[in-house]
Amino acid sequence: MGSLILRTAARLLLVLFLQFSVFLLLRGHNEPGGGFVGGLVVSAAFALYALAYDVATARRLLWMDTRLFIWIGLLVAAGSGLGPLLQGRPFMTGQWGHLVLPGIIDLGLGTPLLFDLGAYLVVFGVTLTIIFSLEEE
Amino acid sequence: MGMVVAVLSGFVLALAAPYLYRMTGRAAGWIFAVLPAGLVVYFATHIGAIEAGQTVSVTYEWVPALGISLSFYLDGLSLLFALLISGIGVLIVIYSGGYLEGHRQLGLFFAFILTFMGSMLGLVMADNAITLFVFWELTSLSSYFLIGFDHEREIARFSALQALLVTGLGGLALLAGLLLMGQVNGGLEISAWLGQGGAVQSHALYPLILLLVLGGAFTKSAQAPFHFWLPSAMEAPTPVSAYLHSATMVNAGIYLLARLNPILGGTHLWFYAVTVTGGITMLMGAMQALQQTDMKRILAYSTVSVLGTLTLLLGLGSEQAIKAAMVLILAHALYKAAMFLVAGAVDHGTGVRDINGLSGLRHAMPMVALAASVAALSMAGLPPLFGFIGKEMLYQAALETQPTRLLLIAVAVLTSMLLVAVAWIVGVRPFIGEKITTPKDPHDPPVSLWIGPGLLAGLGLLFGLLPDLLERSILSPSVEAVLGRPSAMDLALWHGLNPELALSVVTFAGGAGIYAGRNVLLAIASRVAAVTRWGPAAWYAVTLIGLNRVALAQTRLLQSGYLRVYLLTVVGIIAVLGGYTLIRGAQVVSPAVGFDIHFHELVLAVIMLLGAIVAARARSVLYSVVALGAVGYCVALIFVLFGAPDLGMTQFLIETLMVILFVIVFYRMPRFEKLSSTSVRLRDVFVATLAGGLITALVLRATAVQWYPSMSTYFAEHSYLLAHSRNIVNVILVDFRALDTLGEITVLAVAGAGVYTLLKLRPQKRED
Numbered sequence: 064m065g066s067l068i069l070r071t072a073a074r075l076l077l078v079l080f081l082q083f084s085v086f087l088l089l090r091g092h093n094e095p096g097g098g099f100v101g102g103l104v105v106s107a108a109f110a111l112y113a114l115a116y117d118v119a120t121a122r123r124l125l126w127m128d129t130r131l132f133i134w135i136g137l138l139v140a141a142g143s144g145l146g147p148l149l150q151g152r153p154f155m156t157g158q159w160g161h162l163v164l165p166g167i168i169d170l171g172l173g174t175p176l177l178f179d180l181g182a183y184l185v186v187f188g189v190t191l192t193i194i195f196s197l198e199e200e
Numbered sequence: 201m202g203m204v205v206a207v208l209s210g211f212v213l214a215l216a217a218p219y220l221y222r223m224t225g226r227a228a229g230w231i232f233a234v235l236p237a238g239l240v241v242y243f244a245t246h247i248g249a250i251e252a253g254q255t256v257s258v259t260y261e262w263v264p265a266l267g268i269s270l271s272f273y274l275d276g277l278s279l280l281f282a283l284l285i286s287g288i289g290v291l292i293v294i295y296s297g298g299y300l301e302g303h304r305q306l307g308l309f310f311a312f313i314l315t316f317m318g319s320m321l322g323l324v325m326a327d328n329a330i331t332l333f334v335f336w337e338l339t340s341l342s343s344y345f346l347i348g349f350d351h352e353r354e355i356a357r358f359s360a361l362q363a364l365l366v367t368g369l370g371g372l373a374l375l376a377g378l379l380l381m382g383q384v385n386g387g388l389e390i391s392a393w394l395g396q397g398g399a400v401q402s403h404a405l406y407p408l409i410l411l412l413v414l415g416g417a418f419t420k421s422a423q424a425p426f427h428f429w430l431p432s433a434m435e436a437p438t439p440v441s442a443y444l445h446s447a448t449m450v451n452a453g454i455y456l457l458a459r460l461n462p463i464l465g466g467t468h469l470w471f472y473a474v475t476v477t478g479g480i481t482m483l484m485g486a487m488q489a490l491q492q493t494d495m496k497r498i499l500a501y502s503t504v505s506v507l508g509t510l511t512l513l514l515g516l517g518s519e520q521a522i523k524a525a526m527v528l529i530l531a532h533a534l535y536k537a538a539m540f541l542v543a544g545a546v547d548h549g550t551g552v553r554d555i556n557g558l559s560g561l562r563h564a565m566p567m568v569a570l571a572a573s574v575a576a577l578s579m580a581g582l583p584p585l586f587g588f589i590g591k592e593m594l595y596q597a598a599l600e601t602q603p604t605r606l607l608l609i610a611v612a613v614l615t616s617m618l619l620v621a622v623a624w625i626v627g628v629r630p631f632i633g634e635k636i637t638t639p640k641d642p643h644d645p646p647v648s649l650w651i652g653p654g655l656l657a658g659l660g661l662l663f664g665l666l667p668d669l670l671e672r673s674i675l676s677p678s679v680e681a682v683l684g685r686p687s688a689m690d691l692a693l694w695h696g697l698n699p700e701l702a703l704s705v706v707t708f709a710g711g712a713g714i715y716a717g718r719n720v721l722l723a724i725a726s727r728v729a730a731v732t733r734w735g736p737a738a739w740y741a742v743t744l745i746g747l748n749r750v751a752l753a754q755t756r757l758l759q760s761g762y763l764r765v766y767l768l769t770v771v772g773i774i775a776v777l778g779g780y781t782l783i784r785g786a787q788v789v790s791p792a793v794g795f796d797i798h799f800h801e802l803v804l805a806v807i808m809l810l811g812a813i814v815a816a817r818a819r820s821v822l823y824s825v826v827a828l829g830a831v832g833y834c835v836a837l838i839f840v841l842f843g844a845p846d847l848g849m850t851q852f853l854i855e856t857l858m859v860i861l862f863v864i865v866f867y868r869m870p871r872f873e874k875l876s877s878t879s880v881r882l883r884d885v886f887v888a889t890l891a892g893g894l895i896t897a898l899v900l901r902a903t904a905v906q907w908y909p910s911m912s913t914y915f916a917e918h919s920y921l922l923a924h925s926r927n928i929v930n931v932i933l934v935d936f937r938a939l940d941t942l943g944e945i946t947v948l949a950v951a952g953a954g955v956y957t958l959l960k961l962r963p964q965k966r967e968d
Binding site: 082092093094095096097098099100104106107110114125133134136137138140141144149154156159166173175177178181182185186188189190192193194196197198 | 534574845846849850853854856857859860864865924926927929930933934935938939941942945946948949951952954955956959960
């Protein structure tokens with residue numbers, strides 16, 4: 064499938080989808096969104112890119128094998144729960160901190176975000192692994 | 201503490217053994233033997249305390265809620281066995297180093313042997329019923345690995361499996377029996393049971409308990425009709441046969457009977473069940489031993505016979521019988537292990553194991569010949585060897601038994617006669633006479649190969665001459681442990697002219713006669729042999745083959761390889777069973793269904809229904825995929841309508857990706873001319889509707905029932921306070937229930953890996 068329109072659109076949409084997926088990820092805590100949806104959105108983006116060009120190009124864009132994302136995601140998700148263990152609290156107790164730059168940012172950051180990031184990466188990795196493998200068949 | 205270390209040290213060294221072996225080279229056997237030697241010393245230090253009547257016990261909590269603890273108990277009986285296990289273990293390890301020298305898996309062999317040693321030690325010292333069972337099964341398992349050590353040969357694998365299955369089945373029975381006893385006695389500590397014998401024996405479950413425990417003991421100790429695995433186990437390397445299948449593992453059943461004698465013994469049922477089995481086994485084993493020509497098989501059957509004798513003695517249960525049993529355990533272990541090691545040395549040196557092909561070896565292997573003759577004399581029960589003392593005590597016990605005295609004497613004497621003949625055939629005849637040519641040129645084997653049998657045979661001689669060495673220190677305490685009351689022994693070679701001595705003389709004469717006339721006897725036996733073709737070994741083989749056939753048939757039926765069959769089966773059965781339960785157990789609860797439906801909800805429902813119908817009726821795959829996609833989008837809309845935007849978003853995306861995926865897949869696949877026929881579709885629609893109806897009914901029922909306060913109120917109240925969040929769904933996923941989500945993304949990862957593997961690795965045909 065190599066129509067010019069699709070290819071151009073895919074390039075633009077890829078960037079847009081990526082930004083949107085990160086937006087969804089960060090937004091998930093207080094509004095609809097979250098790691099799972101974010102991962103799916105960005106997978107859709109790369110799937111579209113792979114349809115427009117081909118899988119090899121899409122893979123080169125990723126600069127890492129899709130399977131690696133899965134394991135990194137799992138590590139991040141599991142690791143986010145290890146911190147509290149060092150303080151003697153149960154595994155996966157949420158740790159929260161405040162990032163304050165007076166006047167500019169006042170952010171509450173916590174380990175659930177890290178966990179969500181891990182889920183994001185896993186969903187991204189799995190979906191793309193499946194789609195790319197099927198495409199290459 | 202020390203006892204736990206003693207038991208576990210074998211396992212620890214076993215783990216390191218393959219790596220250590222690479223460093224030790226030729227002296228491996230000697231180096232590894234340091235551990236069992238240390239254990240011998242350790243146990244020997246306890247002799248004094250045990251002799252004085254004390255016991256040593258150690259307990260570690262394991263699963264307190266079930267009463268299971270890792271407890272060990274050292275008394276006279278366990279000390280006797282522990283010394284046997286570790287002492288013979290030293291010699292076996294040394295012997296293995298020489299016998300299997302150069303074998304590429306010798307390190308692994310040492311690991312298995314050490315694991316076995318640790319398991320056996322744990323077994324004899326275990327105080328908790330579950331601990332006992334665990335080590336019991338561990339011995340079966342290590343025996344499996346050891347018998348099948350030469351795993352390239354199919355007969356070795358077959359024999360190992362046979363031993364494992366027979367002893368494993370017995371182990372299950374034993375577990376049941378032990379647990380029942382625990383129920384009756386209100387606890388699982390065996391030392392606590394020892395004082396409560398009356399409770400078990402008068403209990404209604406006593407026959408069942410006895411049957412189960414005897415099942416375990418008889419399978420392990422190769423009593424008829426479970427004896428057939430022991431001769432097959434001779435496929436193992438000789439050190440294994442010498443260690444496991446003569447001196448230690450097969451004695452586990454004997455140990456069990458001895459240990460549980462105060463609790464289960466003394467009743468008529470015990471007397472008849474155990475004595476009769478033992479008697480049959482001892483006679484049959486001896487008769488079979490005479491008919492064999494392979495050295496190891498002769499020894500195997502004679503082991504079966506002696507195990508039968510020990511069982512018989514424990515069945516008799518009198519004080520004299522128990523004393524005889526303890527002495528025989530020791531005597532038998534010493535001479536039988538020695539003889540097996542001799543057989544191995546002969547095999548190693550000449551390449552022949554058939555006694556008809558061996559003669560005149562005393563010139564070539566003097567040390568081995570010496571050890572063999574001494575051990576054979578002990579086996580035949582000739583003075584001044586320890587075996588003689590054992591046999592005398594056997595006769596004494598038989599003479600003292602009141603009912604059936606003559607029968608017992610007859611059986612005992614006949615068996616002993618046969619064993620005399622067998623001892624001569626296997627232990628002396630190969631070494632006397634003229635030399636014959638053998639495949640390998642025989643020579644005296646290295647030290648590691650004759651020190652074992654030499655030492656063991658020598659001990660048989662030493663203890664025969666000086667039985668006082670053992671009398672008070674080890675044997676009396678063990679008898680007391682089995683009897684449950686103090687007892688004194690009087691071991692000596694010469695007790696004066698008494699009936700036992702007369703019986704011994706008769707035995708030797710008879711044995712000589714049997715040897716002289718053995719050809720005649722064998723001819724008679726071979727006529728009768730046709731009967732044994734349908735013996736227990738044949739039943740085992742038939743059962744195994746039948747089991748495999750049934751498994752193959754039912755697998756072919758259920759696991760046909762078609763995904764639609766699996767799906768149909770799973771969904772269908774769930775629908776039927778669930779529906780049945782729902783209808784049966786349904787109190788009439790009218791579901792909380794109001795009928796105020798909005799127009800847009802109605803439209804959604806109609807669209808979903810239409811989509812499902814189109815998917816079921818579609819003429820091409822793409823049509824149905826698209827229709828299913830429409831259904832999916834409607835589901836997503838439902839989520840949105842009912843206040844779950846996250847779910848709705850996710851569902852939209854997944855549905856889109858699914859449609860894309862399907863298109864990719866089906867675009868590439870060849871056209872399917874044959875889609876499901878109408879009747880098949882009707883069947884599928886029926887099952888699907890059933891399943892869907894079931895879930896609907898379940899959901900309606902579930903929402904109508906309110907047993908606990910709803911979780912959603914908890915989450916709603918606490919999500920902002922505890923988790924700083926206003927999106928309850930998300931915070932449940934990543935915070936409140938983060939552990940579940942971690943599990944789910946792991947499953948996702950595994951699924952992804954699975955898909956990848958299926959797709960990528962499939963086309964390569966590996967020529968195996």
